[in-house]
Amino acid sequence: MNVVMISPGYPVEMAYFTQGLAAAGATVIGVGDQAPTAVPQPAREALAHYMQVHSLADGDAVAAAVRAIARHVHLDLVECLWEPYMLLAARLREELGLPGLTIRQTMPFRDKELMKAVLDEAGLRTPGHHSSDTVAGVWAAAERLGYPLIVKPIAGAGSADTYRADSPADLDAILPMVRHVPQVIVEEFIDGEEFTYDTVCAGGQVLFENICWYRPRPLLTKLHEWMSPVIVSLRDLDAPDLQPGRALGAATLKALGFRDGFTHMEWYRKADGEVVFGEIGARPPGGRMVDAMNYATDADLFAGWAEAITRGRMSQPVQRHYNAGIIFKRAEGAGRITGYSGLDRLMAEFGEYVAAIDLLPVGAPRRDWRAR
Ligand SMILES: Nc1ncnc2c1ncn2[C@@H]1O[C@H](COP(=O)(O)OP(=O)(O)O)[C@@H](O)[C@H]1O
Ligand SMILES: [Mg+2]
Numbered sequence: 001m002n003v004v005m006i007s008p009g010y011p012v013e014m015a016y017f018t019q020g021l022a023a024a025g026a027t028v029i030g031v032g033d034q035a036p037t038a039v040p041q042p043a044r045e046a047l048a049h050y051m052q053v054h055s056l057a058d059g060d061a062v063a064a065a066v067r068a069i070a071r072h073v074h075l076d077l078v079e080c081l082w083e084p085y086m087l088l089a090a091r092l093r094e095e096l097g098l099p100g101l102t103i104r105q106t107m108p109f110r111d112k113e114l115m116k117a118v119l120d121e122a123g124l125r126t127p128g129h130h131s132s133d134t135v136a137g138v139w140a141a142a143e144r145l146g147y148p149l150i151v152k153p154i155a156g157a158g159s160a161d162t163y164r165a166d167s168p169a170d171l172d173a174i175l176p177m178v179r180h181v182p183q184v185i186v187e188e189f190i191d192g193e194e195f196t197y198d199t200v201c202a203g204g205q206v207l208f209e210n211i212c213w214y215r216p217r218p219l220l221t222k223l224h225e226w227m228s229p230v231i232v233s234l235r236d237l238d239a240p241d242l243q244p245g246r247a248l249g250a251a252t253l254k255a256l257g258f259r260d261g262f263t264h265m266e267w268y269r270k271a272d273g274e275v276v277f278g279e280i281g282a283r284p285p286g287g288r289m290v291d292a293m294n295y296a297t298d299a300d301l302f303a304g305w306a307e308a309i310t311r312g313r314m315s316q317p318v319q320r321h322y323n324a325g326i327i328f329k330r331a332e333g334a335g336r337i338t339g340y341s342g343l344d345r346l347m348a349e350f351g352e353y354v355a356a357i358d359l360l361p362v363g364a365p366r367r368d369w370r371a372r
Contacts, residue, residue: 006080009039020306022046122255128188141186197249296324
């Protein structure tokens with residue numbers, strides 16, 4: 001099989017999906033805007049060919065490059081697991097007559113209003129919502145929905161430009177901060193715990209399921225720098241209090257007609273047990289969550305995804321012996337990392353349970369904690 005992988009080396013986990021494709025027996029052709037030498041080693045080794053474009057945002061240029069490839073080799077699949085270029089991949093599939101998500105099928109995974117409209121139609125519980133591209137429209141939506149509410153971009157990511165308003169005064173203060181966002185969605189605020197529902201599917205069948213638990217809610221970790229966000233990939237998916245979320249997840253995939261590949265959905269569980277849809281992407285989660293799932297299941301989902309999309313099955317065993325958590329420790333202060341403290345004590349106490357440690361080297365600039 002000849003597979004075009006868009007952005008095969010960025011973000012960093014793409015390199016492992018690229019490697020998975022080659023391991024599944026595919027001939028992988030990478031198209032990306034990284035210089036060939038900047039493509040991480042696991043991807044570089046896996047690529048039969050790499051075509052650098054000046055920018056993936058230039059859809060016409062990418063389409064021309066892929067058409068040029070298609071004149072030389074028969075292409076079977078175009079894959080993209082990075083959110084900003086999902087629609088580009090859909091366009092290329094349509095132009096080349098390849099299977100997989102079309103533009104129309106991709107839109108509900110990108111547009112937070114559209115995705116909820118599809119689910120509402122299917123009778124699934126979404127937060128009350130209304131999208132708008134004018135200030136007057138936001139006020140009208142707030143009037144209809146009541147407070148507290150959430151204002152966020154219709155196609156956002158990483159909780160960027162996402163705000164909670166408890167009153168008209170709050171909303172008044174928020175509006176200038178979202179003025180640069182072309183279209184916002186105003187939503188009923190759902191108070192509760194936050195979980196994911198992630199799958200690998202083939203032929204419309206769920207081959208692999210996962211639930212992660214965000215601690216605390218991403219909106220909170222976005223507000224408070226001192227928090228160390230924790231994501232736990234849960235061992236026991238049969239726990240009774242997870243079943244409503246799992247059922248919502250399966251029903252969501254059905255409503256959207258999803259067939260092949262990775263999905264990443266978020267859902268809320270209220271104190272009274274009611275579960276509410278959050279959002280969904282037709283791609284794996286970022287933030288090292290696929291690593292957490294791999295540790296939790298003793299599986300290799302990079303390879304598992306690749307086998308699913310190229311052969312329609314996932315043959316490796318998935319075992320559920322562990323909860324696997326990731327703790328994102330944030331640096332204190334600004335500038336460069338000067339040192340670490342407390343790790344020795346942690347390792348002395350919990351070392352036997354620590355599967356991996358990934359710290360920025362001393363001297364590196366600290367990460368922008370608001371960026372994720
Ligand atoms: N309707 C809502 N009710 C409560 N919290 C919300 C709502 N919408 C968003 N949030 C909070 O904001 C975070 C980011 O919103 P989300 O829709 O997941 O967008 P993103 O694509 O940025 O992850 C969520 O994880 C949640 O904590
Ligand atoms: Mg989210």
